[in-house]
Amino acid sequence: MATRDTGTEQLIKDTAKHIFFSEGRLHATTQDIADAAGVNRTLLNYYFRSRDTLFEQVVKEARDEMSDIIDSAFSAELPFKEKLEKLIAVFLDQAMKFPYREMYVVSEFNRSEKVVQDAKKTKLKTFLNEIKIEMESGKIKKMDPRQFCMNLFALMAYPLITSCLNKSLYSINDVEYLKLMKERKQLIFDMIYQ
Amino acid sequence: MATRDTGTEQLIKDTAKHIFFSEGRLHATTQDIADAAGVNRTLLNYYFRSRDTLFEQVVKEARDEMSDIIDSAFSAELPFKEKLEKLIAVFLDQAMKFPYREMYVVSEFNRSEKVVQDAKKTKLKTFLNEIKIEMESGKIKKMDPRQFCMNLFALMAYPLITSCLNKSLYSINDVEYLKLMKERKQLIFDMIYQ
DNA sequence: TTACTATTTAACAAAAGTGTTAAACATAAT
DNA sequence: ATTATGTTTAACACTTTTGTTAAATAGTAA
Numbered sequence: 001m002a003t004r005d006t007g008t009e010q011l012i013k014d015t016a017k018h019i020f021f022s023e024g025r026l027h028a029t030t031q032d033i034a035d036a037a038g039v040n041r042t043l044l045n046y047y048f049r050s051r052d053t054l055f056e057q058v059v060k061e062a063r064d065e066m067s068d069i070i071d072s073a074f075s076a077e078l079p080f081k082e083k084l085e086k087l088i089a090v091f092l093d094q095a096m097k098f099p100y101r102e103m104y105v106v107s108e109f110n111r112s113e114k115v116v117q118d119a120k121k122t123k124l125k126t127f128l129n130e131i132k133i134e135m136e137s138g139k140i141k142k143m144d145p146r147q148f149c150m151n152l153f154a155l156m157a158y159p160l161i162t163s164c165l166n167k168s169l170y171s172i173n174d175v176e177y178l179k180l181m182k183e184r185k186q187l188i189f190d191m192i193y194q
Numbered sequence: 195m196a197t198r199d200t201g202t203e204q205l206i207k208d209t210a211k212h213i214f215f216s217e218g219r220l221h222a223t224t225q226d227i228a229d230a231a232g233v234n235r236t237l238l239n240y241y242f243r244s245r246d247t248l249f250e251q252v253v254k255e256a257r258d259e260m261s262d263i264i265d266s267a268f269s270a271e272l273p274f275k276e277k278l279e280k281l282i283a284v285f286l287d288q289a290m291k292f293p294y295r296e297m298y299v300v301s302e303f304n305r306s307e308k309v310v311q312d313a314k315k316t317k318l319k320t321f322l323n324e325i326k327i328e329m330e331s332g333k334i335k336k337m338d339p340r341q342f343c344m345n346l347f348a349l350m351a352y353p354l355i356t357s358c359l360n361k362s363l364y365s366i367n368d369v370e371y372l373k374l375m376k377e378r379k380q381l382i383f384d385m386i387y388q
Numbered sequence: 389t390t391a392c393t394a395t396t397t398a399a400c401a402a403a404a405g406t407g408t409t410a411a412a413c414a415t416a417a418t
Numbered sequence: 419a420t421t422a423t424g425t426t427t428a429a430c431a432c433t434t435t436t437g438t439t440a441a442a443t444a445g446t447a448a
Contacts, residue, residue, distance in 0.1 A: 004393060004446075024304050026220075029435060040396050045437060103297070109359050110218050116362045124363060146364050147374065147381055150353045158348030165303050168310045169318060170340050180341065187341055191385070200424065223405060234426050239407060 009047045012037050016058050021101035024164075030054075059108050062101050067120065069094055074127045080134050084152075084193060088185050091156050096181055099160040124149075140193060148192065155188045203241045206231050210252045215295035218358075224248075256292075257299050261314065263288055268321045274328050278387060282379055285350050290375055293354040318343075334387060342386065349382045 015037035019028045030051050034041040048054035073087035095102065108114075131145040140148065159166065159181065167177050209231035213222045224245050228235040242248035267281035289296065302308075325339040334342065353360065353375065361371050 006394065008394075024301065026301065030437095031435080041436090042397085042438090043395065046395085049437090051436065103301075103355075106356050106359055107218065107220065107297075109362075114362075116359075121363065121365065141385070143381060144374070144377070146360075147378065150356075150360065150374075151349060151381075151385065153356075154348045154352030155345060158352045159344045161297075162300050162344075162347075165300055165310075166340075166344065168303075168308075169315065171315065180338070180344075183338070184341065184344075187337060187345075191335070191345065197423070202424075224407095225405080235406090236408090236427080237425065240425085243407090245406065 008039060008043065012039065012044060012047060012054070013058055013061070016054060017062065017098070017101075020058065020104055021062060021098035024100035024103075026100075026104070059105065062098075063105050063108075066094070066102065066105060071120070071123055074123045080130050081139070081193065083130075085189055088152075088156060088188055092160075092181065092185055095157060095160045096178070099163055102157050103161050138194075152188070152192060155184070155191065159184065202231075202233060202237065206233065206238060206241060206248070207252055207255070210248060211256065211292070211295075214252065214298055215256060215292035218294035218297075220294075220298070220301075253299065253302050256295050260288070260296065260299060265314070265317055268317045274324050275333070275387065277324075279383055281346075282350060282382055286354075286375065286379055289351060289354045290372070293357055296351050297355050332388075346382070346386060349378070349385065353378065 012033065016028075016033050019025050019033060019036055025032070030044050031041050033054075034044055044051070044054060048057065069090050070087070073083060073090055076083050076086060078086065128145040128149065131140065131148050134140045135142045135145070135148075163177060163181075167173070172180070206227065210222075210227050213219050213227060213230055219226070224238050225235050227248075228238055238245070238248060242251065263284050264281070267277060267284055270277050270280060272280065322339040322343065325334065325342050328334045329336045329339070329342075357371060357375075361367070366374070
């Protein structure tokens with residue numbers, strides 16, 4: 001049977017993503033999502049059969065989106081320095097849009113005993129090798145390349161995960177916080193690359 | 195009425211903390227906690243009246259414990275360098291024990307619109323000032339002291355939050371990961387202090 | 389117009405989790 | 419030995435959330 005695409009299925013997913021990944025409301029119910037999308041709750045079951053299915057789809061897509069971003073930066077045909085700058089810029093832009101997305105993916109990863117695909121690992125290894133080379137040429141402080149990678153992602157992701165707390169701690173508003181986060185693109189690069 | 199202390203109330207709290215903060219099982223039910231503690235579920239209601247009460251107590255204690263650790267490092271009568279080393283050592287030790295605790299506190303902070311006490315803010319400001327002085331004396335790369343602080347906590351907390359993912363990504367076991375985390379004490383210090 | 393698809397409504401069933409109660413049992417303190 | 423407290427058991431009520439169904443309505447395409 002031919003199905004008309006009214007975009008509602010996508011709307012539901014996008015709304016769920018927004019609630020989960022932008023607002024960080026991890027415990028939102030199907031009713032919450034339906035309300036936010038402006039549709040009837042029954043429609044969620046109509047399109048996704050169950051909450052779990054919707055949830056899985058959304059998390060899988062989130063994981064893929066993040067994966068794509070990182071992979072495309074990892075595999076870019078660029079000198080290491082530019083590659084690094086690109087990665088930071090793209091990752092931070094995404095993380096500003098969906099500050100809780102990574103946390104979500106990570107916590108789902110914990111629950112489900114998922115394994116990272118070999119293809120990803122290979123790409124990561126290539127990146128780790130490039131880091132090693134850069135270290136040998138003195139462009140990066142010498143250390144375990146894995147530590148370098150952890151540092152990089154820590155510096156990028158953490159301040160966005162904790163944005164709410166930080167805003168309160170430093171008594172700053174959204175606009176100012178956004179400014180701080182934008183400044184971090186250069187700052188992170190300067191911290192890890194000489 | 196005189197009450198005998200059998201330690202069971204504490205056992206329940208400790209078990210809850212372990213499940214939440216060490217295992218990262220954010221959605222554990224009262225039954226899960228009772229089972230893990232080896233007691234009857236009814237006892238949770240007996241001691242804490244409701245799940246929420248238990249939950250609040252545990253999160254409040256977690257927040258206080260973290261607060262104490264950070265405050266005691268912030269307020270230590272030590273030169274800045276040693277203060278920093280102490281903070282890193284103590285924070286990482288704690289974070290290794292309870293890798294998800296901070297995440298929990300942060301996500302509860304998001305939900306509850308909690309405000310940071312002024313006393314905390316004052317201590318933080320003092321620390322930020324010390325950072326500024328250290329920057330002026332050239333011991334720390336010049337930047338917004340708040341950025342420095344965010345960097346510091348990012349480098350400390352993030353790799354533990356993502357330990358499960360990292361272990362899979364880098365194909366390493368618990369022992370090796372622990373070794374990496376211990377190495378980070380020196381590594382973080384070296385990254386942010388010259 | 390007809391037919392088909394999308395969406396809503398309402399009502400209900402089923403499941404999961406939580407809170408309560410009363411009775412029984414265990415055990416340490418007096 | 420008695421008493422008070424800690425703990426278990428079982429049963430049940432309540433709430434929240436989810437999943438299902440059938441019928442009604444709206445809208446679009448043929």
